Amino acid sequence: MLTIIRDANDNIKSYSQSSPEDAPLILGEHIEKIETTMEAYANRFRLSIADFPGQYYSCPASGAEVIVSVQSSLPVPSVDLDINGMIETIDLVNGQAWLRLSIETPGLFLLQPADRRLFCAAGVGLLTVEITPNE
Amino acid sequence: MTYPNSSDVSPSQPTAAALFNHLRKDAIYLGNSAAESATLGEFLADYLSHLTLEYLATNRLRIAYDPNFPARIMIDGCMLKQTSNIDLPVSSFSGVAGKWYIFANRSLSSTSFTLSVNTSITASPGQRLIGECYWDGSNLLANSIYLYSEPVLPPADYDSGWFAVAYASTYNKAHQLSSVPRFFILLHNSAADGSGINNVVGNVGPVTNAKSVIGVNATQFILQTGNDSTNGTLLSQNGNSAAGYYRIQAWR
Numbered sequence: 001m002l003t004i005i006r007d008a009n010d011n012i013k014s015y016s017q018s019s020p021e022d023a024p025l026i027l028g029e030h031i032e033k034i035e036t037t038m039e040a041y042a043n044r045f046r047l048s049i050a051d052f053p054g055q056y057y058s059c060p061a062s063g064a065e066v067i068v069s070v071q072s073s074l075p076v077p078s079v080d081l082d083i084n085g086m087i088e089t090i091d092l093v094n095g096q097a098w099l100r101l102s103i104e105t106p107g108l109f110l111l112q113p114a115d116r117r118l119f120c121a122a123g124v125g126l127l128t129v130e131i132t133p134n135e
Numbered sequence: 136m137t138y139p140n141s142s143d144v145s146p147s148q149p150t151a152a153a154l155f156n157h158l159r160k161d162a163i164y165l166g167n168s169a170a171e172s173a174t175l176g177e178f179l180a181d182y183l184s185h186l187t188l189e190y191l192a193t194n195r196l197r198i199a200y201d202p203n204f205p206a207r208i209m210i211d212g213c214m215l216k217q218t219s220n221i222d223l224p225v226s227s228f229s230g231v232a233g234k235w236y237i238f239a240n241r242s243l244s245s246t247s248f249t250l251s252v253n254t255s256i257t258a259s260p261g262q263r264l265i266g267e268c269y270w271d272g273s274n275l276l277a278n279s280i281y282l283y284s285e286p287v288l289p290p291a292d293y294d295s296g297w298f299a300v301a302y303a304s305t306y307n308k309a310h311q312l313s314s315v316p317r318f319f320i321l322l323h324n325s326a327a328d329g330s331g332i333n334n335v336v337g338n339v340g341p342v343t344n345a346k347s348v349i350g351v352n353a354t355q356f357i358l359q360t361g362n363d364s365t366n367g368t369l370l371s372q373n374g375n376s377a378a379g380y381y382r383i384q385a386w387r
Contacts, residue, residue, distance in 0.1 A: 014306060017296025024307045024355055038297055038380075042327035054325035054379040056365045110364050110377075123299030123327055126378035128365050 002041055004032040011116035015041050015123070043073040045119035047111055053124035059103060062134045066101040068111060068127065072119075080114035082121075087114045106133045138166035182209040183284050188237065188266055190277035196223040196237065196250055196268070208248060210241040210263045215248045223250045230254075232272040237282075238262040291384035292316070295356075297329055302367025302377040306358040312387050314353050319385035321349050321358075323369045327380055334373050336381070340366025349383070356383055 003020045005013045008028025016023060017038055020031050034041070048069045049057045059066050070090050072079055078091045081099070090097045101109055109129040113119035140157035144150060164172040186206040191197035198206050198221040206217040228235060235252045241261050242249060251262070258264045269279035293310040300306060310316065325331040338345035340363035348368075350357045358381070361367040369376040 013304065014299045014301075016298035018298065018308065021311070022295060022309050024309050026305065026307060038327040042299070052325065054331075054376055055369075056375040056377060108364065120299055122301035122304070122378055123380055124325070124378070125299070126301050128377045130365060 002034050002036055002038065004034055004041075006030055006032065006117075009116075012118075012120040013122070015120060040073070041120075042124050043071065045074075045079065045113050045125045046071040047124060047127040049127070049129070053127070056128045056130070058130040058132055060132050060134055061103055061106050063103060066103055066129055066131075068099040068101060068129070070097045070099055071095055074118075079119070082110075082112050082114040084108075084110055101129060101131075103131050106131045140166050176212050179209050179214075180212065182207070182214075183265070184208075186239075186265065186282065186284065188280050188282045190275065190280055191222055194228055194270075194275040195225060196252070196275075196280065197221065198250065208239055208263065208265075210239060210248060211261055213241050215239075215241055215246055218247050221248065221250055223252065227252050228270045228275055230270075230272075232270060235268050235270050236264055237266040237268060237280075239265050289386070292387040293319075293383070293385040295381070295383040297324065297327060297380040297382050299327070300358075300360055300368050300379060300381045302360050302364055303362040304360050306360075306381070308356040308358070308383055309354060310351070310356060310383075310385055312353070312385065314387065315351060316385035316387055319349075319351060319356070319383060322382045322384075323371075323376065324380045324382070325374070325376065329380070329382065332373050334369055334371045336369060337371075339363065339368060339370045340375070342366060342370065345370060351385070356385075 003016045003018060003023055005023055007013050020033060023031060046053055049066060070079065070081060072092060072095050078089050081088050081090050090099060111127045112121040113125055119125055139161040141154060141161050144154060160166060163174050165175065184207050185204040186198060186208060189197050189199060198217060200217055200220045208215050233254060235254055236256050238251045238258060240249045240251055266282040269276045293312055295308050321336040323334045323336050336348055339348055339361040341361060346361065348358050348360055364377045366375040367377045368379055
């Protein structure tokens with residue numbers, strides 16, 4: 001059983017293996033209980049590079065192309081991805097799509113689900129990619 | 136209960152049955168009745184003290200002798216005491232890689248004991264299972280030597296399990312220990328099932344103003360991840376992260 005914590009806007013803040021009693025709520029948060037595993041719930045929305053989710057990734061501007069894997073185990077044809085505040089609709093094929101990031105200009109890409117009520121922007125649902133200046 | 140039941144006998148006093156039975160009751164049950172007490176032998180059947188196992192080159196085991204604290208062990212009801220170093224015979228290991236079990240053995244006409252190893256966990260008469268180790272097919276792995284009676288770190292009194300985190304967020308976890316834990320650890324993992332690298336979380340970003348994430352009082356852990364979209368949940372030589380999963384383990 002997982003405990004899902006939602007904030008006052010019904011956005012999914014976190015999900016946890018611990019019991020609901022372990023999660024004192026703050027500022028309008030509320031909880032749901034769901035019969036699934038951590039891994040199964042994480043796969044509802046998963047961002048990764050080279051199969052490494054949940055970690056900061058950096059790449060020089062002259063480096064190899066950066067391809068982000070976007071996966072969802074839910075039966076949805078597309079997901080809306082928030083990239084630095086810009087929303088981009090990503091069409092999924094068999095629950096997966098690949099997104100090529102521009103590496104020409106140094107800067108930070110912050111990727112997360114746009115629909116926070118459906119998907120969690122924590123765990124493997126948030127990815128930071130930094131394009132660093134050439135040395 | 137009166138203990139001892141027996142008392143001194145005068146030089147010319149005949150030994151009555153009651154005297155003998157009191158003495159027997161004292162010796163076997165420490166003065167208690169058979170209905171309310173195991174025998175002293177049963178009580179001490181698993182007795183073992185001051186026994187340490189160490190690696191002895193090459194591919195051997197040793198119970199080192201300390202005259203002030205000799206190893207003592209009960210095997211098959213016999214009280215045995217070490218009188219010198221006890222070494223596993225050479226060439227005791229062979230064959231394919233696997234776990235080997237370590238036995239203490241009593242010998243006829245000896246108050247001490249010996250060591251042996253076997254791939255079977257079953258103790259034969261005159262043997263007592265005391266530990267295990269790992270043979271990799273060529274070498275005994277020194278760090279694999281494990282004595283069952285050694286103190287081990289107990290399971291955590293509180294274990295949060297894994298929970299998803301992101302930067303610039305607050306998470307509270309009620310530990311229900313009713314006191315401030317004496318020790319706790321916060322782990323980060325990139326995989327929801329904890330199958331990735333377990334990193335101990337210290338200070339997190341921003342790098343120019345790195346701070347600790349976690350605090351605790353008598354009721355709950357309070358976590359505040361860093362306001363840093365690159366290192367807000369983990370700042371480590373093994374990798375940085377603004378998300379991932381945390382797990383708290385605490386000991387009362």
